[in-house]
Amino acid sequence: MKGKTGSFLKGSEFYLLLVIAGLSAVLTFTTENFFSLENLFDVLVSYSFVGILAVGLLVVLISGGIDISFTATATVAQYVMATVITQHGGGWGTAFLLASAIGIALGILNAVLVHHLRVHSIIITIATLNVFYGVLIFVTRGKWIYNFPDWFASGFSLFDFSANDGAVYSLSLPILVLLVVLAMTGFLMNRTSVGRQIYAMGGNMDAARRMGFRLFRLHLFVYGYMGFLAGIAAVVQAQIVQTVAPNSIVGRELEVVAAVVLGGASLAGGMGTLFGTVLGVALIAVMQNGLILLGVSSYWHKVVIGLVILMSVSITAYNRKREERRHAEIDV
């Protein structure tokens, strides 16, 4: 089976795992709270949102495109969903259906523009990011939404258990949704024809066209799926923070791009695995969490993340060079 998924630990994933393990070890000894169930679950919950978006972006990157607009998509979906359930009521079904439908609609708009204008998707989605977000701010005048119904505030959870410290932990909504999204996307990309066509298209678009792939449909699917996950992530984020602020999500898109690229996905398309993406998000999560626990000023967080990305990219580039050199010697 397995194209890229075959080798469980590819080089870059192995290094990532090593870095995460090293970082975790250091943080365990230098901070009081890093190595605790409480902190682990906190980090899991707060990064589930980034994780879900990263999975969606991974699919877009594999297809050979990129989407920057997903934070605006998520914001629009979140605002409409929150308005409806605070004013008209409803349940989890309403929330998820509404948010994902709006996400899919905006994603499809991206797909149509990307496919028909034949302009690089980074330009298109930067433009739609501004349009989606601008329209939302204009219509809502930036008003926040708080008064969520009780069911939305309490969320839901599975497998409650009490730890030695007396606190109760459980798989809460954000964690559950993240796990479902991971499983679903894993199945999609490795087991369905559509998923494999997306890999193929990202590897060689011209060849896909000549083979008779329906590229427009694939584009609709890819950007629609990104929008769908942006909608899902929007509900999760609203549930965690219990407020909807139009400006709380937009601006985080580069953090997500960084996580996916750290995880080994290529901006050139055709490459990337779910496991790598999970590791990429984990690295960013551990880093930011560690910096907070160490009491480092938040202004330094971005500097550190930037440096880690540079380092990781350098290691990958160095390895590729070494690989090429080895090949060259065999050829002689």
Add this chain to the structure above:
Amino acid sequence: MKRNNLLELRNISKRFHGVQALKQVDFNLRVGEVHCLVGENGSGKSTLIKIISGVYTPEPGGEIAIDGVPQPHLTPAGSIQLGIQVIYQDQSLFPNLAVAENIGISQHLEPGRRLVNWKRIREMARETMSKIGVSLDLDRLVEQLSIADRQIVAICRAMATDARLVIMDEPTSSLTRQEVDALFKVVRDLQDKKITTVFVSHRLSEVMEIAERVTILRDGVKVGTYDAGEMDDRRLAYLMTGQEIDYSTVTEDFNREKAVLEVNNLSKKGNYRDISFRLHEGEILGITGLLGSGRTELALSLFGMNPADTGQIVVDGETVHLTSNQEAIARGIGYLPEDRLTLGLVMDQPVSGNLILTILDKLLNRVRFIDGEKRRSRVTRSIDDLSIRVSDPEDPVNALSGGNQQRVVLAKWLATRPKVLLLDSPTVGVDVAAKTGIYDIVKRLAAHRMGIILISDEVPEVLHNCHRILSMRKGRLVGEYFPHQTSEKVLSQKINEG
């Protein structure tokens, strides 16, 4: 033996924006034959292929029949369904996917299929490979394969869909002799299975080797279809170009007294061993050998890019230690790389910019900016000297034909006025007429007292254009030949043995 026609084209014409690409061409293919389609660049070969594969529709009056059934509205999908598969020059593979998935990719496109049956895809790949008698690791990514193996994957993919006609566009242009042999074996196996192959090629000697029939196109008109048996490459070249090609050996003399390059006991571990030779002023020295014989590595050492471990290089009487190409250029050594498309030119930059790339420092004015006047005169002179066909020097290089691109690379190096010029397979992928042009240039340069090393695995090329030929095998020099004392047959035997 009379065989049925698989495909018949009658009275096919095609015009693009007023340019007549094909004019009333008749063409037929028999079941199970190997048919070569030859012609220079722009002769209409690819237009014809695209008409067969349904990408272009012929003008009214043209007829296409497959198995005797008229196909007035052939589409790409329809043509694939009728068993026509085209292997494009770039192979159209998915580099990021494994061998098995590339071969079985059509499975993903089957109507109604939603889930991937990995077992079926692997079986399909294995079956197809055994059908044509090859074996590759199913799990290797295609990007890790050699060009030849990729070619095999492309063929397998075509075969996996029950192809009856496989059209290969320039399949050998980037293959070595051994790889070509392997490919030919596959083509013969296809023939045994009654599968028709159309071969589009520039390499006339190969065409003669594999084809049963040859169709020649010139300027969009069919010159004729001939049995390969009644053809030889001279006649073929004549029919393709309409000109007699000069097949004499080099007669101009060179200065035997003065060596411009002397190589003594040069060795590099894993590359080549104990290489010694002299190159004289005005001499064209051929170096030939299979890929992996160390010829390219040696050339790179002489150009400073692959420094030797031991031994001595003497340029113009002076011992030099070359550790970079800048040093080599400064010592008067020029290099025309094997893959002119990636190494020799900045493809999307203007012709003029490429021409002056090696001599920027000579064009500077007092404030160290590039002097517009000097630049212009330099560019005009280069274009005239080498008769590069370009409508505007500011056109990008990739708008030129292969032969003209080659001249631009040559001009670029000539501007540095080298004493020694290394040419590595200068005519790969270039058609007959353009080749002749390049050979003329090479001879002209030699007449200007430049010493030239011509590396090539095409025997006729070294035989007709060199004063002397050295052959390499497994990193060693194993023979020295003089063109007037040897023949093509003897020489190719020597090179391919062992």
